[in-house]
Amino acid sequence: MTTAPQAARVTGRGPVTGDNTRSIVTGSSDPARNPARGRREQLVSWAFLAPFMIAFVLFLVWPIIHGIYLSFTDQSLTGTGGAFVGFANYAEALSDPTMWRSMGNTLWFTVLSTVPLVLIALIMAVLVDRGIPGQWLWRLSFFMPFLLASTVISQIWVWIFNPQIGAANNILEAFGLEPIAWLQNAETNMYAIVIATVWWTVGFNFLLYLAALQNIPAQQYEAASLDGAGPWRQLWSITIPQLGPATVLIVMLQVLASLKLFDQAYQMLGGVSSDTTRSIVQYMYEAGFVGYRFGFSAAISYVFFALIVVIGVAQAVVVSRRRNLR
Amino acid sequence: MTVTATRSIAVPAAKEKAHPRKPGDRPFGPLRIAAFAVLLLLAIGWLLPFLWAVATAFKTETDAASGDPSWIGASGPTAEAFTAIMSQGNVWLWAWNSLATSVAITAITLAISALAAYAFSRLDFRGRKWLFAVVIAGIVVPPQALIIPLFYQMLAFNMVDTYWGLILPQVVVPAMVFILKQFFDGVPIELEDAARVDGAGRFRIFWSIVLPLSRPILAAVAIFVFIGAWNNFLWPFLVINDTTLMTLPVGLQTVISAYGVQYAQVMAQAVLAALPLIAVFLVFQKQIVKGVATTGFGGQ
Numbered sequence: 001m002t003t004a005p006q007a008a009r010v011t012g013r014g015p016v017t018g019d020n021t022r023s024i025v026t027g028s029s030d031p032a033r034n035p036a037r038g039r040r041e042q043l044v045s046w047a048f049l050a051p052f053m054i055a056f057v058l059f060l061v062w063p064i065i066h067g068i069y070l071s072f073t074d075q076s077l078t079g080t081g082g083a084f085v086g087f088a089n090y091a092e093a094l095s096d097p098t099m100w101r102s103m104g105n106t107l108w109f110t111v112l113s114t115v116p117l118v119l120i121a122l123i124m125a126v127l128v129d130r131g132i133p134g135q136w137l138w139r140l141s142f143f144m145p146f147l148l149a150s151t152v153i154s155q156i157w158v159w160i161f162n163p164q165i166g167a168a169n170n171i172l173e174a175f176g177l178e179p180i181a182w183l184q185n186a187e188t189n190m191y192a193i194v195i196a197t198v199w200w201t202v203g204f205n206f207l208l209y210l211a212a213l214q215n216i217p218a219q220q221y222e223a224a225s226l227d228g229a230g231p232w233r234q235l236w237s238i239t240i241p242q243l244g245p246a247t248v249l250i251v252m253l254q255v256l257a258s259l260k261l262f263d264q265a266y267q268m269l270g271g272v273s274s275d276t277t278r279s280i281v282q283y284m285y286e287a288g289f290v291g292y293r294f295g296f297s298a299a300i301s302y303v304f305f306a307l308i309v310v311i312g313v314a315q316a317v318v319v320s321r322r323r324n325l326r
Numbered sequence: 327m328t329v330t331a332t333r334s335i336a337v338p339a340a341k342e343k344a345h346p347r348k349p350g351d352r353p354f355g356p357l358r359i360a361a362f363a364v365l366l367l368l369a370i371g372w373l374l375p376f377l378w379a380v381a382t383a384f385k386t387e388t389d390a391a392s393g394d395p396s397w398i399g400a401s402g403p404t405a406e407a408f409t410a411i412m413s414q415g416n417v418w419l420w421a422w423n424s425l426a427t428s429v430a431i432t433a434i435t436l437a438i439s440a441l442a443a444y445a446f447s448r449l450d451f452r453g454r455k456w457l458f459a460v461v462i463a464g465i466v467v468p469p470q471a472l473i474i475p476l477f478y479q480m481l482a483f484n485m486v487d488t489y490w491g492l493i494l495p496q497v498v499v500p501a502m503v504f505i506l507k508q509f510f511d512g513v514p515i516e517l518e519d520a521a522r523v524d525g526a527g528r529f530r531i532f533w534s535i536v537l538p539l540s541r542p543i544l545a546a547v548a549i550f551v552f553i554g555a556w557n558n559f560l561w562p563f564l565v566i567n568d569t570t571l572m573t574l575p576v577g578l579q580t581v582i583s584a585y586g587v588q589y590a591q592v593m594a595q596a597v598l599a600a601l602p603l604i605a606v607f608l609v610f611q612k613q614i615v616k617g618v619a620t621t622g623f624g625g626q
Contacts, residue, residue: 038450044528045451052442052503053457059476059495060464067475075478124368127361134365139611141369145376147603149557151575152596156379159589165393167378199375204618211619231357260470263559267579281470281560288474289564298474305471312466 071298078292089299099300101275102283103307105190109265109279110258112194117254118247121202125209126239130231143203150200150263157196158183158268183268186276193265193277200264201257205250212246213239252315259308280304376600383407383594390589407594417598419570420577427492427562427573428555434497435551436544443506444532448518458507464500473564480565487568495565496555502547505620509543510536546617549610553603574599 071089074081093099128138145153160167161182169179182192216239224234262281269277273286284304288297381397382390386406389399411417445451446458476495477486485491517539518531526534537544562573572580578595607614 041449042451045445045449045454048441048445048449048528048532049451049457052438052498055438055494055498056461056464056500059479059498060467060472060500063472063475063479064467066478067472070475070478120368123364127365127368130358130361132358132362132365136611138365138369139615140607141372143614144604144607145372147553147557147607148600149575149578149603150559151578152599155578155592155596156375159379159382159593160375162589165391167375167395170395199372207615207618210615231355256468260468262470267559284470284473285560285564288477294474294478301471301474305468308468308471309466 067298067301070295071302073295075294075298076292077288077294081295085295089296090303092296093299093303098275098278099280099283099303102278102280103303105277106259106261106279106281106307109190109194109261109277110255112190113197113258114251114254116194116198117202117205117258118251120198121205121209121250122243122247124202124206125213126235128206129210129213129239139207142206145200146203148200150267153196153200154264154267157192157199157264158270161192161268186274189269189274189277193261193268196264196268197258197261205254208250208253209243209246212243216242248319252312252319255315256308256312259311280307379593380597382590383597385590387588387590390593407588407590408598411591411595411598416569416572416577417574417595420572420574421602423489423571423577424556424574427489428552430489430493431496431555432548432552434493435499435502436548438497439499439502439547440506440537440540440544441532443503443510444536446503447507447510448515448536449528461500461503464498465504470560473560476561477564486565487571489571491565492562492571492573495561496558499551501621502551505547506540506543509540513539542613542616543620545610545613546620549606549613550617550621553606553614556603 072084072086074083074085074088124138124142128135128142132138163169163179163181163184166182168182172179180188183189220238220242221234224238229237260281261279262285265277265279266282266285273282278286280300281304284297284300287293287300291297384403384405384407385399386401386404389401392400394400442461446454446461472495480486480491480495483491485494513536517535521531521535556573557575558573559575559579562576563579566572566576569577569580578599581595
């Protein structure tokens with residue numbers, strides 16, 4: 001009985017022939033046949049699992065449960081409060097225009113950032129994969145920003161977007177355009193954050209695409225080439241279709257990452273809160289650590305949590321439906 | 327996807343001839359030249375912001391604030407911004423805090439994840455299936471959603487403003503358990519069976535057979551956890567208020583407002599904080615590239 005998943009696991013892998021060999025060689029690994037050995041295996045298993053599971057319960061499961069409890073109280077950071085208030089925090093959050101504004105900003109940022117972050121990464125990877133000389137230089141320049149801390153990239157872009165002496169306005173002026181107060185202007189600050197974010201994180205998607213491209217069998221290109229297909233034809237009939245599954249995955253990962261916007265948006269504005277850039281995570285932070293309202297902040301966390309789960313599940317459902325149709 | 331990604335890590339040699347010229351590409355065809363031109367433009371676009379920061383860091387404060395867009399300031403290049411921040415701030419202390427906590431987070435994450443992944447991959451125990459499902463479900467939990475209860479917990483444990491408060495909540499990474507389990511699943515079981523016949527215990531097998539075989543993926547996961555820990559902002563920003571315990575990203579953030587308009591110093595700090603990671607990338611480029619493929623695709 002207990003060996004069923006084991007058998008399924010082993011037969012599920014191609015080259016591993018272990019299942020038969022295993023029962024022949026060791027024989028006793030089936031706990032049903034050897035209760036003493038089975039009990040020992042249970043103990044050994046828990047010895048292996050314990051360190052992770054203890055941390056998992058302490059720092060993941062328990063906070064989730066405790067957070068739900070907190071969201072039903074008026075607990076404050078200063079230790080006062082803590083009385084049960086029912087759904088009051090949720091009612092307040094759902095009727096709070098700032099909450100909806102933050103939600104809207106978060107979704108808007110997700111749309112604005114995901115499109116270029118996927119498209120530019122695709123272009124970079126396809127070009128680099130053609131074997132153009134200078135491989136290390138391309139990888140270094142596209143991926144290097146991803147390694148930098150949010151503090152570092154924020155400072156670099158605050159400097160570039162400086163309204164008086166920033167490089168961005170130098171470029172605009174070179175083209176005869178009016179300078180812009182990028183980060184100080186409510187109409188442009190979100191775009192400034194998107195530009196910095198694309199520069200910062202596109203390298204991750206670029207490397208994912210590059211890995212996917214390397215998994216396309218070279219024979220497909222060779223066959224296409226023998227049939228007289230040139231580079232353009234190969235791109236549209238082999239490369240792009242073969243990248244389908246990778247693109248689905250990259251879009252999903254990117255959407256979930258973009259929804260968590262906080263670090264760079266918070267730091268690029270120097271901690272100043274703007275109605276046009278405040279993300280849902282930032283509102284959660286402000287409610288809890290600036291306004292000291294832990295209960296209310298916890299309620300917003302669960303609205304955020306729900307948003308992530310709903311979008312994540314929706315994506316998974318769409319993907320699996322598509323797969324079934326094929 | 328996952329299987330392919332992990333497999334390419336198991337046989338690193340197989341992909342060494344990466345990026346051959348595709349058939350049908352003429353070495354100097356117009357398309358290749360166009361591709362090269364686009365790549366060059368993109369690379370310049372991606373390098374410029376950083377180079378501009380470096381250029382500013384080597385200017386005097388007066389030159390930096392003058393708005394003169396030339397690469398070298400009127401008074402010539404100078405390292406005075408670097409000497410200024412190194413002498414006055416807590417930069418070295420913060421760098422040490424970052425290094426110590428990131429190494430601890432990486433070591434603990436790797437150790438506990440590998441042990442659990444081995445149990446899920448190889449051992450028979452009651453409830454294995456549902457327990458694994460629970461751990462996998464943990465992948466979708468956004469860490470940002472837990473900051474309030476976690477902070478509350480750190481208050482209760484007296485861990486606010488301590489290394490442990492910084493480290494412990496960061497060591498639970500369910501995705502790493504999943505990735506390592508996927509890899510262990512692909513390690514031939516015959517090797518272990520042979521060792522068991524020779525009387526080796528589970529831990530011996532894990533330690534002296536499975537771990538050495540998993541070195542490439544352990545390296546990839548380790549580098550990735552390390553970079554994530556080194557750059558993490560939100561949690562260290564919340565749990566550390568004591569200036570002497572801050573990590574580099576949090577510490578730099580606090581002095582930026584203090585420095586105000588000293589652009590050259592701010593850029594010098596940014597460049598200094600970036601250097602260790604650029605060095606890490608240059609040394610571990612291959613592992614990082616693989617690590618992205620594994621952690622990115624493997625997380626699914």
